[in-house]
Amino acid sequence: xxxxxxxxxxxRARPSAFRVPLQRRGYAEAVNDKIKLSLTxxxxxxxxxxxxxxxxxxxxSGEMGVLANHVPSIEQLKPGLVEVVEEGGAxxxxxxxxxxxxxxxxxxxxxxxxxxxxxxxxxAEAVRSQIAEAQKIASGSGSEQDIAEAKIELEVxxxxxxxxx
Numbered sequence: 001x002x003x004x005x006x007x008x009x010x011x012r013a014r015p016s017a018f019r020v021p022l023q024r025r026g027y028a029e030a031v032n033d034k035i036k037l038s039l040t041x042x043x044x045x046x047x048x049x050x051x052x053x054x055x056x057x058x059x060x061s062g063e064m065g066v067l068a069n070h071v072p073s074i075e076q077l078k079p080g081l082v083e084v085v086e087e088g089g090a091x092x093x094x095x096x097x098x099x100x101x102x103x104x105x106x107x108x109x110x111x112x113x114x115x116x117x118x119x120x121x122x123x124a125e126a127v128r129s130q131i132a133e134a135q136k137i138a139s140g141s142g143s144e145q146d147i148a149e150a151k152i153e154l155e156v157x158x159x160x161x162x163x164x165x
Contacts, residue, residue, distance in 0.1 A: 033068030037084060039094060039111045046094065046116055047084065055109055056083040057101050068107040075101045079156040081119065081163045082111060093119040095163065097156050124164045131157045 037055060039047040055066045058080025077099045084092045099113030134157060137150035 033107055034087070035066065035068050036106075036108045037111070038109070039082065039084075039113075039116065041113055041116055046118075047092065049084070049086065051087045052084055052109075053087060054085040055111075056081075056085075057111065058082070058096070059101065066101075066103055066109055070103045070107070070109075072105050073103045075103075077101055077111070077113065079159045082116075093163075095119050095122065095160055119163065122160060122164060124161070127157055127161050127164060131161065 034050060035052040035055060036050045037047065037052045038045060053067075057064050057066065057075065058078050059075040060078050061075065063080075064075065077096060079097050080095070082094045082096055084094070086092070094116050095118075096111070096113040097115040099111060099116075102110045102112075104110070131154065134150045134153045138147055138154055140147070142150075
């Protein structure tokens with residue numbers, strides 16, 4: 001029996017054990033609520049707040065805005081900009097190399113990334129220099145691993161450069 005059939009038969013056997021109450025919301029309800037955001041790296045938390053109005057994330061499925069009472073989900077993040085909009089309209093921007101965002105039912109958003117920094121910490125000139133170095137390695141005759149790593153580095157750096165302009 002396939003694992004999917006087993007799961008279906010278990011669901012039919014005890015449907016009440018797997019039911020989750022439906023949550024409905026309208027736009028007006030979402031505007032008044034706030035998001036509890038935690039933006040963490042393996043070694044530290046770089047941002048934590050309970051007064052966030054909206055968070056824009058670079059999901060693999062496309063750019064995504066998260067408001068309070070968002071549908072629970074797990075999103076894989078591609079390299080890109082996370083924009084945090086706080087009460088009063090102030091905005092903070094962080095560049096992440098990738099990671100995961102977990103939206104929970106109680107307006108909690110956890111963003112976990114391997115690397116992430118405030119956007120203002122980057123120098124456009126330093127990024128251009130690193131892109132030139134990575135391009136040399138990616139188009140050179142180095143080892144297969146060095147070329148693959150350089151191509152990944154180029155993807156991240158070019159995305160960062162686009163946000164610094």
